[in-house]
Amino acid sequence: MSERALRAGVSLYKIPLWLRTPELEALALQLDISDIRTVRKQGITADIAARAVRERHSALLEYIPAHLVTPALCLASVQHGGDTLAFVPPALRSIDVCTAAVAQDVGAIYWVPDGMKEDICTRVIEAGLAAGAGDEWTRKLRGRHYALRAWVRVWNEDYAGAIGDATLALDYLEFPVNAHFLLALSYRALGRAFDSALEAATVLAIDRGFEPDWTADTTWLAPEAKATLSAADDEALLRGLRTHPLALSKIAQRRITQAMVDVAVAASPDALAFVPKKLMTAELQALATR
Numbered sequence: 001m002s003e004r005a006l007r008a009g010v011s012l013y014k015i016p017l018w019l020r021t022p023e024l025e026a027l028a029l030q031l032d033i034s035d036i037r038t039v040r041k042q043g044i045t046a047d048i049a050a051r052a053v054r055e056r057h058s059a060l061l062e063y064i065p066a067h068l069v070t071p072a073l074c075l076a077s078v079q080h081g082g083d084t085l086a087f088v089p090p091a092l093r094s095i096d097v098c099t100a101a102v103a104q105d106v107g108a109i110y111w112v113p114d115g116m117k118e119d120i121c122t123r124v125i126e127a128g129l130a131a132g133a134g135d136e137w138t139r140k141l142r143g144r145h146y147a148l149r150a151w152v153r154v155w156n157e158d159y160a161g162a163i164g165d166a167t168l169a170l171d172y173l174e175f176p177v178n179a180h181f182l183l184a185l186s187y188r189a190l191g192r193a194f195d196s197a198l199e200a201a202t203v204l205a206i207d208r209g210f211e212p213d214w215t216a217d218t219t220w221l222a223p224e225a226k227a228t229l230s231a232a233d234d235e236a237l238l239r240g241l242r243t244h245p246l247a248l249s250k251i252a253q254r255r256i257t258q259a260m261v262d263v264a265v266a267a268s269p270d271a272l273a274f275v276p277k278k279l280m281t282a283e284l285q286a287l288a289t290r
Contacts, residue, residue, distance in 0.1 A: 053077035121149035143172025197228035205246035
């Protein structure tokens with residue numbers, strides 16, 4: 001009866017304990033390795049453990065008895081799901097295991113020991129570069145890895161290093177709002193208010209409700225961008241708009257000149273969304289309708 005239930009797709013969890021024989025539990029694992037969550041621990045072998053950690057996105061390392069959790073098993077687990085680094089015992093979070101985890105899932109950096117974080121990011125980046133240019137997905141992933149190391153450097157208060165990595169990330173990311181935020185935050189920490197304002201304005205122009213990948217205060221973005229850009233002279237604004245055309249969004253409309261509009265739109269047609277109506281020439285209107 002219980003065997004038929006398992007073969008029909010019933011979870012082992014729903015079968016009463018008094019009906020669960022070692023043979024029935026072995027069958028359950030054969031049919032669905034995720035039942036390792038409910039089998040008796042003494043029935044889990046090294047072979048079963050090895051099979052379990054290769055089940056992508058199921059985080060089954062958590063349910064394997066401690067005496068079976070080896071460095072090789074941990075490495076196999078994070079190669080299939082980087083976030084399972086959370087269940088790797090601290091003593092087994094080696095360079096190889098942590099590198100494999102972050103390469104598979106950048107979010108695994110949370111579980112990497114603080115003193116190893118930057119080194120692990122660098123190893124992941126270097127491995128990606130050694131592998132060659134790759135396809136479009138590889139390029140985007142490389143951008144995420146540079147952005148991740150920028151975050152680590154921000155946490156370590158290496159703001160110059162963070163600026164370098166965030167700038168590199170811009171070359172690879174399709175949606176680079178986090179890289180712009182890292183630049184804004186780092187320039188701000190270094191006292192470069194105007195550069196920070198340009199980046200902050202760009203962040204909010206791309207994503208008005210921006211939330212960073214990792215916890216960080218964003219309440220300063222809009223007020224500091226507006227205040228700093230309001231205090232800048234026209235020459236500085238024109239210079240800034242050549243490289244950060246979306247910063248037009250945080251310049252007071254009464255300050256925006258036709259020259260500013262022309263510079264911003266020439267750098268990015270997306271800046272059209274922030275052009276005051278009174279400065280929308282026939283040429284700009286035609287561009288907007290394309």
